[in-house]
Amino acid sequence: MVGNMTTIVDGRALANTLMAELQKTVTALAQQGVIPQLRIVQVGDDPASNIYIRNKLRRAEKLGIDAQVVHLSATISQADFMHVLARLNADPTVDAYMVQEPLPPQIDQSAVVAAIDPQKDADGFTPVNFGHLWQGDPGPVPATPAGIMAILDRYEVPIQGKRAVVIGRSKIVGRPLAAMLLNRDATVTMAHSKTVNLPAVTREADILIAAVGVPHFVTADMVKTGAVVIDVGINRTAEGKVTGDVDFAAVAPKTALITPVPRGVGPMTVAMLMQQTVNLAKERVGHE
Numbered sequence: 001m002v003g004n005m006t007t008i009v010d011g012r013a014l015a016n017t018l019m020a021e022l023q024k025t026v027t028a029l030a031q032q033g034v035i036p037q038l039r040i041v042q043v044g045d046d047p048a049s050n051i052y053i054r055n056k057l058r059r060a061e062k063l064g065i066d067a068q069v070v071h072l073s074a075t076i077s078q079a080d081f082m083h084v085l086a087r088l089n090a091d092p093t094v095d096a097y098m099v100q101e102p103l104p105p106q107i108d109q110s111a112v113v114a115a116i117d118p119q120k121d122a123d124g125f126t127p128v129n130f131g132h133l134w135q136g137d138p139g140p141v142p143a144t145p146a147g148i149m150a151i152l153d154r155y156e157v158p159i160q161g162k163r164a165v166v167i168g169r170s171k172i173v174g175r176p177l178a179a180m181l182l183n184r185d186a187t188v189t190m191a192h193s194k195t196v197n198l199p200a201v202t203r204e205a206d207i208l209i210a211a212v213g214v215p216h217f218v219t220a221d222m223v224k225t226g227a228v229v230i231d232v233g234i235n236r237t238a239e240g241k242v243t244g245d246v247d248f249a250a251v252a253p254k255t256a257l258i259t260p261v262p263r264g265v266g267p268m269t270v271a272m273l274m275q276q277t278v279n280l281a282k283e284r285v286g287h288e
């Protein structure tokens, strides 16, 4: 049971709405002879990555984006990997590409991200684009936090002046999301594994974002009544199901709005990647 006043976000429906809007741009580009070109670099065969990549390919095909996987061996060397990235950077037919994470241990992830051409950075992970984001002048931005901001906006959650607490400081979610919230004039706290008295910190939040990677980490006592709670967790149970970082059943009745897992933030990640690919393709055409 969820409290009367709780809104449960439907991330899949919202992603569909945004994609229907994006479809108009893709159709207009196609009329100019432009098909956005996305490449997804996959190293090895991580089962979860296979699912996410399949979702991305499906979504791209439906929209009319040409998305192709560059599949590399799990044992590829750093040097060979860098050659693949150099080829993608130099290929004028590629608008945007991303390197699916996680990467195998022999690969230096920071070096990989730094080697991506910032103008083809579908994920918004490069240091250059990260810098732009933190300067309040964003270019391409990471898809998951962009999806969270889209949820907040489409569900008309006020951000300016609100206290936002982000639990988790990853490069994919926590750090860029903190910058995005700050750019929208929230008062942002970044909490993490070394934060002292975390429940006292999270109880201050008007907007609480859990990006920890621990199932049911956020319990009801950590949440202020009437808060907005965004669950970024994708944790696999022993039964192969997906569960979030928030104890949904206990927390939801206290909230004004909450995202479920699955069908909350996850589908928005794929939608935002599509949006970013189209933006980068548009920029290329504009620059021609």
Ligand SMILES: Nc1nc2c(c(=O)[nH]1)N[C@@H](CN(C=O)c1ccc(C(=O)N[C@@H](CCC(=O)O)C(=O)O)cc1)CN2
Pocket: 051, 052, 055, 098, 099, 100, 101, 102, 123, 143, 144, 172, 234, 242, 261, 262, 263, 264, 265, 266, 267, 268, 269, 270
């Ligand atoms: N280079 C990147 N690697 C990874 C990213 C990323 O943004 N860029 N994010 C995640 C994986 N990811 C996208 O790549 C992703 C995760 C989850 C979903 C999603 O739709 N989840 C569904 C559940 C699907 C399931 O059954 O597993 C949901 O929440 O409803 C899409 C994309 C890590 N790597």
